[in-house]
Amino acid sequence: MNAYAVLVRRLRSRLDLTGRSRPFPRQQGNRIKREVVVQVALVLLLIESIFVAEQLISGLLEEVLKIRASLGSTLVLMTAMLPQVFELALPTAILIAVYRVSLSLREDREFLMLSSLGIPPHGLIRLVIRIGIVAQITAIAVGGFIDPLSRYGFRLVMFAAQYNALMGGTITASRLIETRVGTVAVTPRPDGEPRPRLFVRQTNPDGTERVVVANGSRLTGPDVSGRVALHLYDFVVDDFAAPSPGSPRPRIAPVSSLRGISTQQSMIIDDVVPFDPRGRNTAELTLPELISTAGSNPAHRLELGKRLGRSFLCLLAPLIALLALSITSRANQAFVLPLACAGLMATEILGTTALSRLIAMGPWAMMAIILAGAMAVGAILVGVIAIRSSAVARPALGRS
Numbered sequence: 001m002n003a004y005a006v007l008v009r010r011l012r013s014r015l016d017l018t019g020r021s022r023p024f025p026r027q028q029g030n031r032i033k034r035e036v037v038v039q040v041a042l043v044l045l046l047i048e049s050i051f052v053a054e055q056l057i058s059g060l061l062e063e064v065l066k067i068r069a070s071l072g073s074t075l076v077l078m079t080a081m082l083p084q085v086f087e088l089a090l091p092t093a094i095l096i097a098v099y100r101v102s103l104s105l106r107e108d109r110e111f112l113m114l115s116s117l118g119i120p121p122h123g124l125i126r127l128v129i130r131i132g133i134v135a136q137i138t139a140i141a142v143g144g145f146i147d148p149l150s151r152y153g154f155r156l157v158m159f160a161a162q163y164n165a166l167m168g169g170t171i172t173a174s175r176l177i178e179t180r181v182g183t184v185a186v187t188p189r190p191d192g193e194p195r196p197r198l199f200v201r202q203t204n205p206d207g208t209e210r211v212v213v214a215n216g217s218r219l220t221g222p223d224v225s226g227r228v229a230l231h232l233y234d235f236v237v238d239d240f241a242a243p244s245p246g247s248p249r250p251r252i253a254p255v256s257s258l259r260g261i262s263t264q265q266s267m268i269i270d271d272v273v274p275f276d277p278r279g280r281n282t283a284e285l286t287l288p289e290l291i292s293t294a295g296s297n298p299a300h301r302l303e304l305g306k307r308l309g310r311s312f313l314c315l316l317a318p319l320i321a322l323l324a325l326s327i328t329s330r331a332n333q334a335f336v337l338p339l340a341c342a343g344l345m346a347t348e349i350l351g352t353t354a355l356s357r358l359i360a361m362g363p364w365a366m367m368a369i370i371l372a373g374a375m376a377v378g379a380i381l382v383g384v385i386a387i388r389s390s391a392v393a394r395p396a397l398g399r400s
Contacts, residue, residue: 163273
């Protein structure tokens with residue numbers, strides 16, 4: 001009990017719960033906020049640039065070149081991808097910015113000067129918590145509204161570009177497209193004629209298959225009813241019987257075959273280039289939509305918990321930065337910041353794992369647990385930082 005009482009008195013003195021100490025200077029606080037904002041913007045720019053570059057390399061650039069998407073459409077696609085990583089990039093940027101700005105102030109002995117004027121470190125804790133609250137509101141706005149709508153906008157622009165490529169015959173490389181009517185392979189003609197070759201494989205519910213091969217194809221439409229006309233030139237249609245129960249291999253010879261010079265088939269646009277409505281993908285639902293359906297849909301409840309949990313990382317990130325600052329010295333200065341970022345990501349992973357076990361609860365109980373857990377972790381961080389307040393203010397990188 002004596003050790004507990006000593007710890008409580010030490011916390012009260014470090015945090016100054018009586019409010020008798022001088023407040024943190026407003027001019028100094030505004031300067032710290034400006035520097036943190038600049039650092040956050042630079043780190044976000046770096047993370048988002050790396051993410052978009054990785055997406056381009058992993059297939060987006062190849063896709064837009066295949067369909068000859070315009071420069072405007074390509075820029076819109078790249079812009080629509082930016083919010084996808086924002087929820088995780090913002091807490092990381094906050095942590096790095098608060099750490100770098102606070103480390104610079106500490107090594108310039110500004111914290112020692114403030115302490116000599118009777119301004120304790122608890123003012124810095126309150127300042128970074130206010131920064132975290134603003135960042136949390138930003139994360140909720142982006143993750144709850146901008147990101148879902150940008151994901152839908154990405155699909156919409158990509159759908160329009162793919163459809164225009166098929167309509168105009170601007171396919172420049174072989175493409176494999178999974179449509180509702182079957183697997184479609186489109187190959188450009190070597191003579192450059194805007195009527196690409198077409199291969200379609202359809203599997204029927206009874207196990208039979210139909211293969212359509214055309215030396216030229218063209219789409220026209222859509223008409224007022226939303227249907228398009230598929231024109232085939234120099235085509236062959238082969239029907240294959242279902243494999244016998246004793247043999248897993250399909251029949252090699254077709255049971256019927258049809259050849260022709262030209263034909264036309266009316267189709268729905270969605271059968272040619274699939275485009276699901278926005279509500280079918282959980283990631284494209286806004287925060288109010290998730291709240292309204294979380295009670296009856298476990299997947300929506302889990303997504304809601306993930307978004308709220310990631311927003312609380314913005315509150316914890318600046319506190320983790322101050323804790324990392326308190327243990328930074330000449331011997332470990334190269335490792336503290338990477339380990340702090342790893343700890344932040346580990347918190348997100350552990351929180352997501354714990355959420356998977358809480359989805360059986362109601363949405364309000366789940367959100368209450370998330371809030372209680374974030375507040376408990378935040379209180380522990382504040383307590384540890386208060387105990388180590390002298391290490392936060394004392395320079396440690398200079399030569400002794």
